[in-house]
Amino acid sequence: MAQALVFDPVRLPPAAEALRREVRAFVAEHLDPDLLRNSDFGSGHDPAFSRALGARGWIGMTWPGKYGGGDRSFFERYVVTEELLAAGAPVEAHWIADRQSGPVLLRYGTEAQREFFLPRIIRGECYFSIGMSEPDSGSDLASVRTSATKVDGGWVVNGTKLWTSGAHRNHYMITLVRTEPVGENRHAGLSQLIVDLKNPEGLTIRPIANMAGDRDFNEVVFEDCFVPDEHVLGQPGNGWEQVTSELGYERSGPERFLSSFRLLVELIRAVGPDPEPAQAAAIGKLAGQLTTLRKISISVAGMLQSNRNPIVEAALVKELGNNFEKELPEVVRLVAPAAAGRLFQRTLEDTLLHAPSFSLRGGTREILRGMIARGLGLR
Numbered sequence: 520m521a522q523a524l525v526f527d528p529v530r531l532p533p534a535a536e537a538l539r540r541e542v543r544a545f546v547a548e549h550l551d552p553d554l555l556r557n558s559d560f561g562s563g564h565d566p567a568f569s570r571a572l573g574a575r576g577w578i579g580m581t582w583p584g585k586y587g588g589g590d591r592s593f594f595e596r597y598v599v600t601e602e603l604l605a606a607g608a609p610v611e612a613h614w615i616a617d618r619q620s621g622p623v624l625l626r627y628g629t630e631a632q633r634e635f636f637l638p639r640i641i642r643g644e645c646y647f648s649i650g651m652s653e654p655d656s657g658s659d660l661a662s663v664r665t666s667a668t669k670v671d672g673g674w675v676v677n678g679t680k681l682w683t684s685g686a687h688r689n690h691y692m693i694t695l696v697r698t699e700p701v702g703e704n705r706h707a708g709l710s711q712l713i714v715d716l717k718n719p720e721g722l723t724i725r726p727i728a729n730m731a732g733d734r735d736f737n738e739v740v741f742e743d744c745f746v747p748d749e750h751v752l753g754q755p756g757n758g759w760e761q762v763t764s765e766l767g768y769e770r771s772g773p774e775r776f777l778s779s780f781r782l783l784v785e786l787i788r789a790v791g792p793d794p795e796p797a798q799a800a801a802i803g804k805l806a807g808q809l810t811t812l813r814k815i816s817i818s819v820a821g822m823l824q825s826n827r828n829p830i831v832e833a834a835l836v837k838e839l840g841n842n843f844e845k846e847l848p849e850v851v852r853l854v855a856p857a858a859a860g861r862l863f864q865r866t867l868e869d870t871l872l873h874a875p876s877f878s879l880r881g882g883t884r885e886i887l888r889g890m891i892a893r894g895l896g897l898r
């Protein structure tokens with residue numbers, strides 16, 4: 520029988536709104552308004568900016584104070600991330616570590632791992648990659664073939680990871696590997712290892728150019744790469760549970776619908792106070808969609824705040840949000856003012872070239888739609 524997905528209305532608390540003003544002032548001080556800026560969380564690697572954010576206490580905001588975290592709410596974190604993305608701030612370096620590696624370490628890591636990694640992440644100095652996809656395993660993650668074999672003091676890893684964002688720049692990669700042969704339960708026998716990307720022994724990292732010519736993701740090849748026991752994350756064999764627990768964090772945030780946002784800003788700037796009717800209609804349509812997406816995404820932040828695990832709700836935010844951020848450059852292209860300036864043109868080109876990837880990274884739309892259908896009791 521079909522069941523409803525419920526998104527309780529959530530109003531951001533006054534403390535979060537006060538923080539918004541602080542973030543805007545910080546952005547105005549640190550970013551040049553006349554430079555090309557991109558709201559895509561996956562472009563803009565700037566360690567100095569990440570360290571400056573860390574110094575303000577805006578990385579690891581919800582984590583416990585004993586590791587240097589801010590002990591703040593998911594709503595406060597929400598406001599900081601949405602303001603940074605809306606402004607096109609360069610958040611790529613610390614993004615994955617802050618969004619999901621830190622929360623996974625908090626939940627499953629050993630005390631020694633938490634004490635070592637979390638303060639470094641919080642200071643904006645230590646960056647993580649996600650090592651899930653492989654040449655023959657993307658959507659069907661349980662079929663990963665990269666393997667780790669137990670040896671004295673650790674594990675020896677062999678295999679290939681693919682599309683690993685930032686692996687050529689980041690310090691560590693939380694890597695999903697098979698530690699036991701596939702049995703009847705495909706989800707058993709998987710584990711997560713924290714691989715040191717700066718230790719080149721047994722590891723080859725090859726950047727891959729994307730359509731826009733950027734080199735952001737990589738092929739990572741393991742050939743007898745040794746990972747010490749201290750770098751096993753959680754329990755060997757528990758990798759599937761750990762990986763799926765990351766998805767609520769990975770899929771529900773404002774980064775799943777704001778990737779093209781700077782283009783909307785530049786359109787509004789370019790058309791000025793007297794838009795043509797078609798331009799006004801396009802801006803109105805996009806603003807309406809954006810308002811709704813934001814409401815359901817903030818509602819999911821409320822679920823995270825109440826310690827729930829909103830995997831299906833997060834899938835819905837991502838699916839609808841990716842549709843929006845992919846459609847936005849197409850809508851804008853059709854109403855672009857003929858005499859628009861260079862910054863508008865460059866933002867349009869940049870967004871058009873990056874948009875196809877929005878609905879692939881973090882899970883494709885077919886997979887998300889399948890999860891939503893299951894969540895609604897339709898499959």
Ligand SMILES: Cc1cc2nc3c(=O)[nH]c(=O)nc-3n(C[C@H](O)[C@H](O)[C@H](O)COP(=O)(O)OP(=O)(O)OC[C@H]3O[C@@H](n4cnc5c(N)ncnc54)[C@H](O)[C@@H]3O)c2cc1C
Nearest residue numbers: 649650651652656657658682683684876879880881883885
């Ligand atoms: C910009 C970018 C950054 C990325 N960064 C990372 C990263 O940092 N770490 C990482 O691990 N991965 C990363 N990825 C990989 C991404 O997660 C995968 O591309 C994605 O999960 C799809 O896997 P695949 O490419 O193997 O495609 P496949 O799984 O082979 O899918 C191919 C097509 O078949 C469809 N399909 C597959 N199975 C089904 C099904 N059961 N029912 C219906 N349709 C189906 C898919 O929807 C898709 O359209 C990144 C990808 C991109 C584009």
